[in-house]
Amino acid sequence: MTATVLARLQGTTTPSVRKPGRRLKPGRPIPLGAAIGPFLLLSVWAAGSAAGWIDPRTLSAPWTVVTTAGDLIADGRLQDNLAISAQRAGLGLVIGTVIGTVLAVVAGLSRWGEALLDGPIQIKRAIPSLALLPLLVLWFGIGEQMKVITITLGVFVPVYIHTHNGLRSIDSRYVELGESLRLPRAVFLRRIVLPGALPGFLLGMRFAVVNAWLALVVVEQINSTSGIGYMMQLAREYGQTDVIIVGLVLYGLLGLLSDGAVRLAQRRALSWRRTLAD
């Protein structure tokens, strides 16, 4: 855009026009820019299926997937499984977020808290949550409890890490301001610490949401009798590619929606910031 304007200016031969300085920002956002890539992918898939390049046993055609989704909705299986999956992920996300935030504040504001908490959490961070699964199954069985705990474990670590980091990077000048105003600890926490750590917390939430869905997929494929993962497991046994794809699309949509929700919250909550992307 800038280039064409420049070309036109030079074309009209006005030597006094100063060349606009080089823009370091990425430029104006493209309308619906985020949709372009996925749309392209979908077109290739549709074209490949229509032309017969893609074996329906390998990958069902998009329209078959849509019809299957319609059938699944009609007999209520999709809603039921989706509801139970969303409940598991949501519960794990809420519990994990609360635990991660509380631990981050405790570790961030007291040296003792840090000494006691930070080490174990860093160790936990080094062990992938899913590697703990055999132990969790032994401890909690294969019921809902084990599923929610696994998701919680995957969620609280990124929330803790990023909130703690955000908290620790709050400018010490603001702490001094709080001291000079003799703010009570609760007010200091509410007006300076928590808002200061919010950018870190929200970044942690984006990782946490991804982890929640990831853990959900895994726990739902272990001896589950409900949920999207179970629906897909069953479809694998009957060779129903279309149902598997419906499940994948669902997972994708859920991930996209929840990330979008966090990003929206980010924009709302951090409207005071001016950044490179604005």
Added chain:
Amino acid sequence: MATNLGGLTATGTVRVHRLVRGFGSRAVLDGFDLEIGSGEFVALLGRSGSGKSTLLRALAGLDSDADGSGMIDVPEKSSVVFQDARLLPWQRVLDNVVLGLRRSNAHERGLAALAEVGLAGRENAWPNELSGGEQQRVALARALVSEPELLLADEPFGALDALTRLRMHDLLRELYARHRPTVLLVTHDVDEAVTLADRVLLLDSGRIAVDLTIDLPAQRSHRQPQFLAYRETLLRALGVNHSEG
């Protein structure tokens, strides 16, 4: 650590006795004594490293990291204005002003304080939408909204451009005339000290080298011969011998 005997003296009086402050083995203030009367406007001049900021931070109680001893007696209600406006970027202007207030009518008082510094109607702006001068005015409103008996200002206009700084001088004098707090203003600008203060202290290597009472009318200008004389005295004491601005 210093003992705070707040409440033993008249409101607004500042008393410092045998104050020692240092970092590591280096003593910045060594047996420092100072007395400021209630409602007095004192400017504290000095080169960098003379100990003026150390003194101000000691009076503000912001030097828990420093080593020292001595007695400090300052009013219970004191406010600090820093060199940077130090507004919380995530709070709107009004919330910044009333940050330290613990009263039910905080909202009204905050609005009144903003009006006093000429920022009525900007209460819902974000701090980074304001200019540097406006931000420092918000900081002044935040300092004055609690009706302090002592106002401590650490080079509050140091980061502003010359024109804005002149306007801020007028504003500060005006606010001082209305509220009459005791003021201790740290500055390295001789003109600023003579323009604003009723008493100028010149700090050199941790002790008071000059204690000058400024006997000028409230309306001051560089053209007054007495103004120039004070300026000359202070500049000479600072080791500057020529008198051009």
